[in-house]
Amino acid sequence: MFGYTVMRTVTQVMEFDPTRPKWTQIADVIRQRIASGEYPVNRLISETQLEQEFGVARGTVRKVKTALQEEGLIVTTRGMGSFVAKR
């Protein structure tokens, strides 16, 4: 008896490989999420969200986004955000 429930808050933090730039590793993760369907078409990918999730600065996030834009994986509209592109 005296059963109880422990609410454990696990903050999932990305493990970075110190031998490669963070922005390339984050880009890899996003690519994988798009490929797997975890991020469906038109899903919003916002800068602040990425900053918080990966615990990096804006400049780093923007590097990720620039790369994904050039690959055509995301489409960005000012005032709206960045979204997973249709393939």
Place this chain on the structure above:
Amino acid sequence: MFGYTVMRTVTQVMEFDPTRPKWTQIADVIRQRIASGEYPVNRLISETQLEQEFGVARGTVRKVKTALQEEGLIVTTRGMGSFVAKR
């Protein structure tokens, strides 16, 4: 004679401690105002108002608000504003 009245407009500007980020100092002020009751529950705290009062850019104000939101001190709704939360 020839008495007259001078209307002197004194613009009260916050004095910032250059050794600490502006946004933390502004957040301190807001927290204090909420605690003291100067900002009662449901009082609107708008971004433009804070910009003008403290003479800072919007991004700085938004950082303050993000912090206060995470602390549960204010509740924000797009199109309406940020309000002092019920405790």
Place this chain on the structure above:
DNA sequence: CTTTATTTGTCCGTATGTATG
């Protein structure tokens, strides 16, 4: 119903300073 104003959300570009590899 339409228009306007207010307010927040998001993105863009830039800049300074610090620190590390």
Place this chain on the structure above:
DNA sequence: ACATACATACGGACAAATAAA
């Protein structure tokens, strides 16, 4: 010297939600 990365800060633009006229 250079690239990466963080933190702070400014100012601007456009989009979307809400409320008021």
